[in-house]
Amino acid sequence: MEYQYLIDVNDQRNWHFPIVNAEANGNVWEEARTIHFPVGRDSLMRVTDSVFHPQPTAHCHYHREACEIFFWSMAPFDFYSGGKVAEVEPGCITLHRPYEPHGFGFHDISRKLGFFHRMDMTLEDGTCSALLREKRPDARKDPDFPKDGPVMPDIIRAEDPVDWQRVRWQEMDCVRHISRPLAVERFDGVTMKMLIARWETAGVKEIWAAEMEKGFTACSNPYPLKTEMLYVTEGEVKFTVYDDTFIAHKECIVKLPKYGEYRIEALSDAVVYDVNGQTEWFSFFRSRSSIRTTDPARLADPEAMRELKRRHGCEIRTIGRNA
Numbered sequence: 001m002e003y004q005y006l007i008d009v010n011d012q013r014n015w016h017f018p019i020v021n022a023e024a025n026g027n028v029w030e031e032a033r034t035i036h037f038p039v040g041r042d043s044l045m046r047v048t049d050s051v052f053h054p055q056p057t058a059h060c061h062y063h064r065e066a067c068e069i070f071f072w073s074m075a076p077f078d079f080y081s082g083g084k085v086a087e088v089e090p091g092c093i094t095l096h097r098p099y100e101p102h103g104f105g106f107h108d109i110s111r112k113l114g115f116f117h118r119m120d121m122t123l124e125d126g127t128c129s130a131l132l133r134e135k136r137p138d139a140r141k142d143p144d145f146p147k148d149g150p151v152m153p154d155i156i157r158a159e160d161p162v163d164w165q166r167v168r169w170q171e172m173d174c175v176r177h178i179s180r181p182l183a184v185e186r187f188d189g190v191t192m193k194m195l196i197a198r199w200e201t202a203g204v205k206e207i208w209a210a211e212m213e214k215g216f217t218a219c220s221n222p223y224p225l226k227t228e229m230l231y232v233t234e235g236e237v238k239f240t241v242y243d244d245t246f247i248a249h250k251e252c253i254v255k256l257p258k259y260g261e262y263r264i265e266a267l268s269d270a271v272v273y274d275v276n277g278q279t280e281w282f283s284f285f286r287s288r289s290s291i292r293t294t295d296p297a298r299l300a301d302p303e304a305m306r307e308l309k310r311r312h313g314c315e316i317r318t319i320g321r322n323a
């Protein structure tokens, strides 16, 4: 059976249903494609890739249920959110929670990889929209075409921002960067940095970056109970899942299927984000820190640590270094 563990975002074979968004005058402002369709109750693991062209309008909008987490690259752009506007640099992450109005002003070509939850755009939606484009390419110009949809029901257009206060991106709560983590936990060979906390996403996910040193290794439990999605932004990382081995490099997404024992090895210094964010890393690390102070013998007890990891959904059994 075939399972796609490795998704190279720059490989066009992984671009599903590419679309072009244009203004009424025909000017293209976004080229977008779906990289992964959502799964499960919270529509987790929806991933899209977009290239934005310079444009005069901010396309300001908000969502009633959906949450967006965007990783930005290529060029700075103006980011509008919550009454403020800042120039956001490549490497920043923006967080758009329900009812947080947000918009973007692009002066150069910019790009984002977007991770969504609770925005339910299924494979069926993509298939039907592609079929419509093929069969009736001018449908959206048809006066009979429904004005309120049918695609993207949870994108509520807002008026474009006027007189929003210009600040530095560091002064905007919803702009994150690995240099400004909310929490840090250091281990031999890896530093974990929290960029988005679980309490900021209604408990659905938390986003951590793992800064791995060359030679760092991590091994999972024999039968992990959840599918993980990782995003490599720097370096090269070797993965072994079941009996398959592959190497993920910068701008690759890795899916680790539940039940499949896996091993991770950093072939160079690397940065890997846990973008599905189901492990309760923050709670696990805080509990571990408390135990270290109050009951160090428990910390050395493998069974007690297995139980602590199980409670917080941590499927990493061991970490180490390649000699």
Ligand SMILES: [Fe+2]
Binding pocket: 061, 062, 063, 068, 096, 102
């Ligand atoms: Fe949005």
